[in-house]
Amino acid sequence: MRTVSYRRLLAASASISALAFSVSPATAWAAEVTSTDTATTEIANADDQQEQTRAAPAGQGDAIVVTARRREESSQDVPLAISVVGAAQLDNTGSFNVGRLQQLTPTLQYYSSNPRNTSLSIRGIGAPFGLTNDGFEQGVGIYVDDVYYSRVASATFDFLDVQQIEVLRGPQGTLYGKNTTAGAINITSNQPSFDFEGRAEVSIGNLGFKQAKAAISGPLSDTVAARLAVSATSRRGTLYNVASGNYVNEQENIGFRGQLLWRPTDNLDIILSGDYSTQDPECCGTVFVRTGATQRPLNRQYEALAAAQGYEVVSRNPFDRLTDIDADLSAGNTIGGAAVRVKWDVGPGTLTSVSAWRFWDWIPANDRDFTGLPITTQSQNPSQQNQFTQELRYNYTGDQFDFVVGAFGYHQTVRTQGTEALGSAASRWLLNPGASVVPGASGCATPTTLACDPTVLDGVVAYNDIRLDNTSAALFGQVSWHVTDALTIQPGVRLNYDKKDGLYERLVFDGDGNPVLFRDPETGALITDPRVVAQRDSLTPQRIEPSFSAWNFSYDVTASYEFAPSILGYATYAKSFKSGGINLNGVPNDSQGNPQVQVGTIRPESVDHFEVGLKTQFWNRLVTLNVAAFRTDIKDFQALVNAGQVSTTRGYLANAEKVRTQGVEVDFNIRPSDRFRLYVNGNYTDAHYVTFTGAPCPPELSGGGNGTPVAAPGTPGNSPASCDISGDPLAGVSKWSFSFGGEYNLPANLLGKEGQVYLGYDGSARSRFSSNPSPSDYTWIEGYSLSNFRLGFRSDDGLNIFGWVRNAFDQNYFEMLSVAPGSTGLIAGQPGDPRTYGLTITHNF
Template sequence: MIARFLWLAGVASASIIASNAHAQDTAQPVADSAEQATARGEVIIVTARRRAETAQEVPLAISVIRGDSIEATGNFNVVKLQQLAPTLQVYTTNPRNTSVNIRGLGVPFGLTSDGFEQGVGIYVDDVYNSRVAAATFDFLDVAQVEVLRGPQGTLYGKNTTAGAINITTNQPTFDFEGRAELTVGNLNYRQAKAAVSGPLSDTIAARIAVAATSRRGTLYNTVTNRWINEQDNLGLRGQLLFKPSDNFSLTLSGDYSKQDPECCGTVFVRVGTTQRPITRQYDALVAAINAANPGRNYAVPSRNPYDRLTDLDSNLNAGNKIGGVSAKIKWDVGPGTLTSVTAWRFWDWKPENDRDFTGLSVVSKSQNPSQQDQYSQEFRYNYESQKIDFVVGLFGFKQRIDTQGTEQQGADASRWSLTGTQATTPSILQGLTASNTQWLKSTSAALFGQLSWKVTDALTIQPGARLNYDKKSGFYQRIVTNGAGQVISCTPTPTAGSVLAAQCGVYQPQVSAPSDSAWNFTYDFNVNYKIAQDILAYATYAKSFKTLGINQNGLPLNSDNTVNYAAGTVKPESVNHFEVGLKTQFWDRRATFNLTAFRTDIKNFQATVNGGQFGTVRGYLANADKVRSQGIEADFKIVASDRFTAYANGAYTDAKYKKFTNAPCPPELSGGTFVTGNQTPDAPGQAGNTPSHPTASLSPRACDISGQGLPGVSKWAFSYGAEYNIPVTLLDKDGQLYLGVDGNYRSHWNSNASPSIYTEVKGYALTNFRAGFRGEGFDIFGWVRNAFDVNYIENLQVAPGNTGLIAGQPGDPQTWGGTIKFSF
């Protein structure tokens, strides 16, 4: 590890960005791409099809954002990027629990499991990042991000059923250049970035970049008397380019990123009535705990989430170390180019959480540190001719993830989770600890290719195919110890009403070792026709898949409280995708308008479901029978003159469960006695043992949520921006004074896997402004983000135990500051 670290520190490389295909400013060429100067409008070069070509020539829905546009709008990591790309949804409760979706599809929304694959492939300089959490570092020295919408499996990997994010960093140059940037703002925001590049000899060039970011937290913890959910990030990347001739290059890259914030806490948002007995709901439980502890008088510091007050009493941490090394060879061989990309990446995750979301000691400890190693090798051969272009390749991937988890019950746990006399005996659950050990091994290999046949100057037919093999094996063991440190066993079933039965009702020992493998063949077929020089129409059909999954966080229980081993493996997703699009430019390419309509049907959709339990089985994978996402996207950009540019992008996305008849129930239909035989469940939110309902409420064992919307998806999303400048001379410097605005809107969405009336997130609109002066080699500007200080929620979470507590994370308040950038 010391040798690896030294290599990382010496040659550090990696970066990330994604974006908006008709992004903000006039585009610059991507490194390794040729661009011809033109008097007509701008030309944006992309590598979406593994070769350099203009964005308007690529027959797929693609969004492009340049690195300086991302910096100007303050979208410094992948989580913030959704503010620029309407069909991109990124939701996070901490780096590990991050969902990156396109058109509502991609990663199962909710608590993550190592046993599934993401449906949005994230690539940095052609290197695949297998876990979303391993791609949450700050953007560093990024040239461009391309968001490819729709399945990309024939070129970008086995699991890109929703799309891919292709990130290109700035490459070493044989001309000496450098840049530095410093930003300060409110909330003690500090960010510094620097990059330098140049020749070491006639055949070797190097580039090194560094960035550091810190910011005070946005939530105040009244228990610890400090701000939490802060930023504390450091990133390094270095690259060496060996180019002995025009037809051969070798690039060695390394990167290292460290995040060490006190994060990620929540605030009280609301209480929703479940079907639990009224005395077992949140407010009644708090009252009972206070009554049992005279003088305590516990209450949350505020029931208004936008007061940004919390009282979490467990340690919080989101320690994240990410890095890797890669070697990329490009060799012009005959009429084509051979590319080899060899990479190793690691991810070291050290979290601490408060899993009861309160200042009560219900769950006193919750942490699941993980360590990941991944190795990948890709070979590609690109051939281009007047009539035929093709890409053919081989891909190999190997991964191992080890996790060690601990969850422990606290002094208030008995009162919170037990009934009768047991509720008055804290020692029954206090100190009860579930210690989890798990590992995952994943291997994948693929043969892929894509052909472009130019039938005529206007008509092109583009088929593609991929043959993939995947194997996954895992191990999970949970050992449970009581407050005295003694290992407990729940086999045979303990006597009802006993202390052991109460303990087994919270944590049960469990061992599972799921394993499975699968072959998959996928293909796509695209026909595109150039109606005129700057008008391209296309239609695509894709048969894609997302490989099998295994449940790595423990298995759910059957109705008789035994382990459901049948849930150990999850079927692959089968995807049928249809898309038509029109890409146009007019007014001498100063105006660009692109339109896309799509429909994606998925069988055996891999959904994260929540059993409402304490312990690590609170979230697991299951197959929904059928899901459909369909919609329309429009992108418009205008470069009216050197003085004024503007863009507006919009998307309508209708993403829903077409058939999911055995889904877990939302909280308003949970917590009561399970129905048996022909019994009818009670109404949603009908608490039991109340004057109006004196008996226990009846809850269904599963719910039919067919026809309901997928979590995390707004039906309507828009982004826009404009910039105006005037030439001036300031302090003997020629330059431009400029004013820019950008904003985004998202309609309401639901944040629970089974949509709940309590987890509906209201729509919101954010507006940002910037103004400054730039000239040759410098840029000085001030900015304000969320200029109108809009209150909005980024995510809502259902607290375990069916008590009705809903916690959440408010979005950033108004922030402001200034940035100075120099380049040479």
């Protein structure tokens, strides 16, 4: 475990924590309890309450204020499906990044084999499952204080000094700078204040868990205020690697955020912010899960290949949490940037400008063969990204009309340098034992058999040069026309331009340093030497320069009607799109070695979205019940296609004809008294391919020869070139998912402090889902449920001490299953966290 940098930050955090505990509380702070859109927010700090919640009559619940429509308003007044999670709920449940947030917002799905290969989806759509490719857009946008984060890798970092998180479901292109077809995650951090305040938090737990957070804010002058926040998380890995003697898949996160607020006049705020976060874990390893029969010859499937080299995996029980992968592992990840936000009240409206620069550096190392054999000995694609964004918005609120109009500019550069190398076990594992130099020779007793000669592939190395220049610009706007006191019509439009230019170049060399080519550089003739053919089949040289550019026009319209003071109904239609993309992982070659450049570009998705919803509150607003039903049809859905080779291409994007996701979401919250609250949120999602006739085949229909007849699934023989998976579910989507919980408290006196003793529970459950782009009998992840408990004391002057248990019943479950390359039938997986427990102490002043 790498702990040096953590200790440095822990010392700094401890200094701020000591300061926090030495200062007399300036205001009373009790608790904030927020679940989702149906939740009630409690912030007993009287000064902050006016800014963070909208007051309600005595004896009624407080409204949750959101900025989903770029203005402050109650979440119950927004004709949009939205989930809201506050800072206290994040802390109580240990949801310190987006991956853990999904347990509180069941419509959000998060999958990650490593920070770069991370995908987010809402209602089953967002990004192709299990694909690392910089050339396409995310369908779920992440915004932090109005700044768009283009890399979903940022979702793996710890939340830093967060005030509130809003998860918006459905297309958001007419309100947000970057177009998002599935939804958006809108994160608001705590802002600088002119009243001195702060917060310190320390947590410890099993698996060596340590977490420290601190934030402090106050005035520097009458017109300038500052805020500084730090966070550090460290935890031992959950898998033990017998090959290295280390625990892997650890957590090692450090983050800083600083903000300066200049308020020269009452109607002008200028905020300069900067942040820096880094991760340096030994990650991300997998465990053996199972094998499944493919259509390769039996002597080329996993069991036979392993036996031929005398290899036995360290454990066949994945929940022994043992692995023996032998390649280096690293998930070095650094992200940061700076922004200037200007908010100017110009009288009838507010003008907002957000200028930002962000960077992302990725330093990985992986074991691509998922075994303890030296097959793929090196696999890494370090990457550097820079992005610049500029957003300009004008918001107006009037008696009959409210509107927002905006312009957005975006430029991103990504530079990636990759290295892939094969080892001494590669020939025996990857090559056909019958493929020999001498016709008729076969079997390892024959020295001329390629598979028995380790020098054929040992030391073969590929160097990748991958580049992306991505430019986007948009004009967008939305109007709310209050036709009557009850009826509002809300149309919106977006005009968008996207341009992407890319380069993918892979140079391959054999173990002696000679270039591996398709054609003789002097004669131009196709090289047919069996050794060279074997080398380039395993690591294929290629160069392509794909590009894409297009204009798009999209729009939406929402009608909402207030049937009663606390009953709002709405209906929405949105015609949206997701920008086209380019393949930057390589594309298949034809038999002559020419890249199939026609698949280098991916068409835009065309989205038709329908939604109806009802938002209600009753019993003096102490009960909230919201229901939404939706249907989204997507033509030219951007889906993963797997070429099937070991390392030729790791998969590329193609367009599926049509996808549909539809379902119902219910959010319920009740707070009968200050002593008790309860929430239940659930959704049913049917996300499936309506038509996808050229899909990649699942492993049981892969690995065989070309020709007819096609063999039965899992039977050696011929395999189809592609499969028709029309009607099958999308990967990663559970039909049913729920989050639920509650808290009960009693007045108490502890350590001479007045406050509350409380017991809290938060649970989540989901039904089974496919962990492969094309559903396979081998990669279904069975449904599971998780339970988190906490017991603690919170004082009236800002002290909170609680013990917690997460995954209390030690549920064994998988976060993700992966099909090993080469159609060997090996299935590897990433087990979810076991039971964890610990203690947290926080103090607010």
